[in-house]
Amino acid sequence: MTADILSAINTLSRPLSEAVDNAQSSHQQAVLAGLRSNRVLLLDQLQTDSSFQEVRRLRDEVMTAAEWFSGDTEDAAWGFVQECLLLLLTLARHLSIELEVFRRSRAPSAANFHTPEMAPPLPPDVLSVTQQRTLRAALQFVVSLGLCPYLAPGVGVPLGRRSAFGAMVEKLVRGGAVSAGGCRLLITTNVLLQLTELSSLATLVFTQHLGDVMAALCQLGYQPHWAERGGSEEEETQELCAEERQTCREALRGLLGKVYQPIIIKELLILQGGSKQ
Template sequence: MAGRGPAAGGGPLEARCLERIVEALRLLLSPGGSGSSSLQITKHEVLLATLKSNLSALEATFLKDPHWKKLQQLRDGIASRAEWPRHSVDVTWSFSAQTLLLLLCLKETMVHLAADFNPGKPNPKTPEAAPALSPDTLSISQQKTVQAALQFVVTLGVCPYLMPGVGVPLRHRTEFGAVVQDVVCLDAAPDATRRLYTSCRVLLSVAQHASLGSLIFCRHFGDVAAGLCQLGFCPTKRKSLKPEEEVLTEEERALSREALRDILDQVYQPLAVRELLILQGGPPQSCTDTKTQARSRAPAWLRRLCGQLLSERLMRPSGVQAVVRGILEGAGAGVAGGSDAEATAADWKKCDLIAKILASCPQQSLSPEDYYRGTCPQILDLFHFQDKLTARQFQRVATTTFLTMSRERPQLAAKYLLQPMLAPLLRCVKTAEIPESDLVPGTILVTEEELSTCIEDIFKSTAPRQEIRETSGMVELIEQLTG
């Protein structure tokens, strides 16, 4: 897919326009004349000079090259409809705004290409032939260019405007990030909060196209979510601001809150859990991860917000699995377990952390019993994973959570964990109490599969026998249930 001719049904003009947009992005992102092959290792003066030079080169191309006229008209049309500031004495914002405009052009062009696409009927004589490729499909080379543009937009248009403790600081990510943090002029118009709002809203608009949305959220979900948290939930310093003094209106703050919840529902849930944990200040990554090093403590309002959002993730269907995967995958968990004693101990520490999270009743739950009623069946399901890569760690999480819940709320654990798990065995035990006259010949009280699963679950849940003796309560509960 490195190269591709105009796709049938999409219109040659639109296809050429898409290629022209990608070419314009490449022109904006081209390295400067510092002798470096990448902007990421330039210093302050060279970075600013390169951004200015590339902006000038793009405008010069629009003026001189007649083949770029259609793209210029499209860009100017989108710019005229845009209600956000695009010009500033701060070149980093002018560059970000221009890149955002081109990304909007790309999205609009791809939408039109997809709408006009008519693949036609497949040829029955060649059923093995691949179906026609949608004309809004980006080639590998084009995807790399768009990814680079998104990286610049997030680095220049989102991260510099996050408050201390909100997200991971730029200067602690890469050398280029540290340079950007120093060259961004926060005193120049437009206001930093307005810039952050504009970048987040435009990125969300671009993400409405499925393939562009996957490029944005797979790599930049955490930064976009951090921006929306700050825009929608950060308390204002002065409560009696006049309308003309407000940077964001209450409607814009409400839109940011709504957008945050929308993208949290939209993305892969373990990813949402992982990024919320990072924002909250309890990152699941290993201690060597650059995201966890030398960062300010998250402000109280953000910790409370992330706790609430994490609780909402947990209370959703399959929420337990999302939390488990979010922490284990974020911690770099590959093949679980192993013979190494330190790795095994580290696995148990992570499982203990997850168990504490799962055993704690969230504030959003109506009552502990409602919480146990909703989550305990999901915890029992963790015993039944067949994937060898995850089964061992999921079993460890289920075991530690089982023990923690049984220790903290033994009566609720007996009702919603032990009784469902022991149900097949209890039916067998109570069969002796049923008069023979009431038993219909051929009646199956418990299937072999149910009984086998029950016995396996008992073994798995009581695998760490020393832990059972220490926590106690578990054996007594089982004895009470079985009489």
């Protein structure tokens, strides 16, 4: 079933150029069309392909438990991010179940029957290079569309400084419903942290996006209140409550204590910025 879930993730995160081929449309329109096309293709695959029956069942369970999920959103980019988050959580839940079964099935006495020539069985959360590449693509979409665009100016490394495509995506998302940015940033960050509870997924998240997660937690936990920064009344309704802010602060402290310290220092230096070379 792991392969089926990753196949669904691959369908959703396939290159957008494969979904849209229209030279007359603008880059932003082409990206939006590609996101919609991939999402529609995934949902159709889940509904019609019998081999994805178990994937659909587990995804529906995750969706039911996800209070943040909104199936009727008109924002194509956020709708796409939500599907990515659902499938990533589906994979994490499946791997957690498989790991629990794996640990229970390995009786303590079984080690006595191993010989030096016998390799121990691999745990079910070990992913192939191709599977890791698929997950990296999905995580890149999630961070680019569901995290970085909602960071405040001066927090984190802007997408526009990473690539030309990042600059276009940044404008694309900011042209949508910015008022919900705080909630969306919290949702994306929380899901990424849930994924890191599995060591195999934590490696993928922290290898590429540790700085982005740290930047999001810094903003969510320590951003001044809307009145202090001269925000609007609409921003007040979207502001995090004290409990949510405290949870983000604790998550940041836990992250700083869990990850290898030289890597943390490197990411903090990048987040603080420096002189242009």
